[in-house]
Structure formats: structure tokens, C-alpha cells
Amino acid sequence: MPTHNHAFSAIALAAALAALAAPAFAEVVKVTIHATEVDLPIDNKGTMYKTWTFDGKVPGPLVRVTEGDTVEFTLVNDKENKNSHSMDFHAARVDVVQDFGSIKPGETKTFTYTADYPGVFFYHCGSDPMIQHIARGMFGAIIVDPKDPNAMPKADREYVLVQSELYPNPDAKEAMMRNEWSNVVFNGGVFKYDPVHDPAATRWLQAKPGERVRIYFVNAGPNEFSSFHPIAGIWDRVYASGNPKNVTVGMQSFVVGPGDAATFDLISPVEGANAIVTHSLKGALTGAIAVLMFTSDADPEMGRGEQILVR
Numbered sequence: 001m002p003t004h005n006h007a008f009s010a011i012a013l014a015a016a017l018a019a020l021a022a023p024a025f026a027e028v029v030k031v032t033i034h035a036t037e038v039d040l041p042i043d044n045k046g047t048m049y050k051t052w053t054f055d056g057k058v059p060g061p062l063v064r065v066t067e068g069d070t071v072e073f074t075l076v077n078d079k080e081n082k083n084s085h086s087m088d089f090h091a092a093r094v095d096v097v098q099d100f101g102s103i104k105p106g107e108t109k110t111f112t113y114t115a116d117y118p119g120v121f122f123y124h125c126g127s128d129p130m131i132q133h134i135a136r137g138m139f140g141a142i143i144v145d146p147k148d149p150n151a152m153p154k155a156d157r158e159y160v161l162v163q164s165e166l167y168p169n170p171d172a173k174e175a176m177m178r179n180e181w182s183n184v185v186f187n188g189g190v191f192k193y194d195p196v197h198d199p200a201a202t203r204w205l206q207a208k209p210g211e212r213v214r215i216y217f218v219n220a221g222p223n224e225f226s227s228f229h230p231i232a233g234i235w236d237r238v239y240a241s242g243n244p245k246n247v248t249v250g251m252q253s254f255v256v257g258p259g260d261a262a263t264f265d266l267i268s269p270v271e272g273a274n275a276i277v278t279h280s281l282k283g284a285l286t287g288a289i290a291v292l293m294f295t296s297d298a299d300p301e302m303g304r305g306e307q308i309l310v311r
């Protein structure tokens with residue numbers, strides 16, 4: 001038995017040493033996303049809009065990796081499309097021409113990068129005219145979780161909100177250049193999570209009082225800044241770019257510019273609702289309000305798994 005114990009200790013020691021060499025745990029994460037040009041609803045009534053998308057959704061799929069991972073990314077520009085498209089990950093350090101450059105319909109491109117900085121980052125199509133490719137829906141979020149699981153307090157629930165502007169005519173890029181948007185929205189829909197301002201809304205965010213709710217917030221723009229604020233709440237912590245080292249506490253609002261992102265923690269001591277908005281009020285009152293209900297019987301599936309980015 002003592003011999004067996006020694007053998008076990010040796011294995012435990014080897015494991016401990018391996019844990020110190022963090023890159024041993026880094027993974028290669030393969031991500032494939034299709035650029036698609038499809039019609040999608042932009043409000044709770046189902047009004048359709050000629051969007052350009054990643055994987056047929058606005059925002060595109062949530063990509064999630066861990067700090068130090070290698071992302072092997074493939075963009076497929078579906079052959080049915082009419083336009084060139086591209087991918088620009090704000091979590092990457094690569095060559096702008098080689099890797100972020102456009103590909104034509106029917107073409108595929110792969111590039112690789114290591115996710116060196118933890119946080120939440122914007123991704124978007126950068127093809128010309130970029131303002132139109134973003135305004136029509138080619139954007140999303142990538143979360144790079146910190147390698148150290150204790151770098152931030154553990155979140156009880158997580159949500160992703162991506163702010164963007166809607167322009168009435170998807171073809172009128174001059175109107176986009178003049179910043180003539182009609183609505184500011186979260187996750188591609190007017191009052192998508194706000195049954196107070198839109199009785200047709202069927203979704204809202206949920207949590208229990210006392211839970212730490214973490215919101216990964218991306219501002220896709222293309223033009224408007226966001227003054228991100230929880231009405232009837234206070235951000236317990238805000239992390240600029242989502243990096244655990246960039247922590248500020250007790251914030252009423254925090255400005256996130258177009259193409260930027262941040263992570264926000266919220267804890268409610270009471271039952272009731274907060275309204276998460278851009279406090280730039282023309283944006284809020286045209287669609288950028290998300291209701292977060294705090295109740296003791298909150299749906300246990302909300303803010304977890306597939307319900308982090310609520311479709």
C-alpha cells in the first residue's frame with residue numbers, strides 16, 4: 001500500500017506541475033460561421049427586414065472560448081449571396097488585409113489567432129461599405145473567459161445584449177452616413193425584451209433577488225454611443241472590455257462606444273424589475289429597453305446555457 005500511495009503522489013505532483021504550465025490547458029477551438037443574406041423579423045410583431053447576417057441570426061452566434069485558447073476560424077460566404085463579406089474579431093491580433101479581408105460569394109477563408117486577452121469583444125463584417133454591413137446585422141459577441149476561474153466573482157446568471165441601430169431602408173447607405181436611424185435595439189429587435197412598452201413582447205430577462213447577474217454588453221453601432229444604465233439598479237461592477245483587471249464599482253451608467261464592449265454585474269436586493277437601457281433616451285424610447293425581472297420563482301433556465309443570448 002505505501003508503494004501505491006507513493007505512485008499516487010507522483011501522479012498528483014505531475015498534475016500540479018502541469019496545472020502551473022497553463023498553456024497545457026489551452027485548446028484549439030474551431031469556429032465556422034456562414035455569411036447569409038436573409039429576411040428576419042426586427043420587432044415583436046414580425047415585421048421583416050432584409051438583413052445580412054452571420055449564421056442567419058442577428059446578432060450572430062455567441063462565440064465563447066477561454067483566455068489562451070487558439071481560435072481556428074472559418075468564414076463561409078454562401079454562394080447564394082450577392083455581396084462580399086468578411087470577419088473582424090476584436091479579440092484577435094492578426095493582419096487586417098490577409099485575415100479580415102473580404103471574400104466573394106462561394107468562397108471560404110480560414111484564419112487563426114490566440115485569444116490572449118480575457119473579456120467580451122465585438123465581432124463584425126468589415127466589408128465595404130462597413131457601415132451598411134453592420135447596420136444590416138453582421139455583428140455579434142465573443143466572450144473570452146479568464147483563465148483564472150476566480151478572476152471575477154461567480155455569476156449566477158449571464159446575459160448577452162448587443163445594441164445596434166435600425167435604419168428604415170437597408171439599401172440607403174447615405175442615410176446611414178447621415179445617422180438617420182429610426183430605432184435603437186437590443187439583440188436585433190425593437191423592445192424585444194420589453195412587454196411594458198410593447199404588449200407584443202413575449203420575452204424578458206429573469207433572475208432572483210440576490211443573484212449576481214452578469215451582462216456581456218456589446219455596442220455594434222454603427223454610429224451611436226450607449227450610456228448603459230439599469231433603471232432602478234446600480235452596476236455593482238463594470239469591467240471595461242470585460243477584462244477582470246479593468247474593474248470599477250458602484251456605477252450608475254457606463255459609456256460604451258460603437259465597436260466597444262463591457263461586462264456589467266447587477267445584484268438586486270429586492271423583488272421587482274429593472275429596465276436596462278441606453279440612457280441616451282431617443283435610443284431607449286425607440287426600442288433599446290430590456291426588462292430584467294427579479295422574482296424568487298425566476299425560470300431556472302434563463303441566463304444559463306442557450307438562454308444567455310435570448311432569441
Ligand SMILES: [Cu+2]
Pocket residue numbers: 035052084085086125126127133138
Ligand atoms: Cu458583410
